[in-house]
Amino acid sequence: MTRTRDLDIVVYGATGFVGKLTAEYLARSAPRRARIGLAGRSTAKLEKVRAQLDPSAAQWPIIIADADDPTSLTALAVSAHVVISTVGPYAKYGIDLVRACAEAGTDYVDLSGEVLFGRESIDRFHEVAVASGARIVHSCGFDSIPSDIGVHVLHKQVAADGEGDLTDTTLVVTSMRGGISGGTIDSIRNLVDTVRADKSARRIAVNPYSLSPDLASEPDLGRQSDVEMLKGSDIAPGLGGRTAPFLMGSTNTRVVRRSNALRKWEYGRAFRYREVMSVGQSVLSPVFAAGVSAGLGALMAGLAFGPTRYLLDRVLPKPGEGPNEKSRASGHFTTDTYTTTSTGARYVARMRAKGDPGYAATAVMLGESALALALDRDALPDAAGVLTPATAIGDALVDRLRAAGFEISARRN
Incomplete structure (x- = not known):
């Protein structure tokens, strides 16, 4: 489908914390030929953001759009080839922009780690997007690019070596330094409220294949838990230490299964497929693993109970809050994804990057996802609908992230 649009990319929510970081990244790193705009509710705030960007962004247009105004979202969608949305929680504020982009044939990327929002997006707009040619791509930040692209490159290497299919596969967050965002906390808070009030939402939330395009055709592989405490040797021979549950695993695992x-x-x-995080190899690592698991359970329980929720809301980061520039720059992450193939071969894929995973590194992942969709169309998979980073962008995103300084590799282990 040939599309003529005024802009290549629009950053919607550009006055928010991650929206600003994404705009800053695009102003520094996007090719000068890229036509980029900023969108949100306030002209004055958008102009202030634009004034703080690299001088190359001085002429970026400003577009007024509001989640409560469907007409403005439609106008936003038809103005650009790709819309980046950083306005969450997406279950509250995001679905009408998905509608607008799906109807307009506009590609869309966001930071969502919200399974219920993803399911609603699929049910309501997958076929609409297929018909229009739009790629609707959720989870283009730390949720869930290291997971989804990690398995993508792992599978490519195994296939190239002729070693059959992937079987038991585990992502280990080997190292990570960074803070949790207020937006993530708000999404968790919204999820807790929804599943408490709606039994059908609860069933979706706990189903390991909740984002599947064809649930009836999924294989019966028995119990697949999102809360695992494992020895390293349970994952791969020679891997030491202990692991604990990974907060984002409940979303990432479902995204990866949807890709499959x-x-x-x-x-x-x-x-x-499962995900865990390393807690080291000291004699106390089993205690640390148990503490992490208990802490995650306590967070969910605390947000579900009125008095403790009030106390947590006073200390947890608020939407729009985040670490300062020095803290963002000192962050990093490494994920290692281990698999055993159907021939018995063992492989590992690695993704490593500098910058706070939820902020600095996420701005790179989100920005490069949008740039790939806007500028690398001939290199993209032939696909449309509500997709995943691997199925919508694939190798084009791998190439862009490597050029941006990410280490992405796969090898026989």
């Missing part, structure tokens, strides 16, 4: 299903189970019908 959208590719007609190309990773394998016996592909089992």
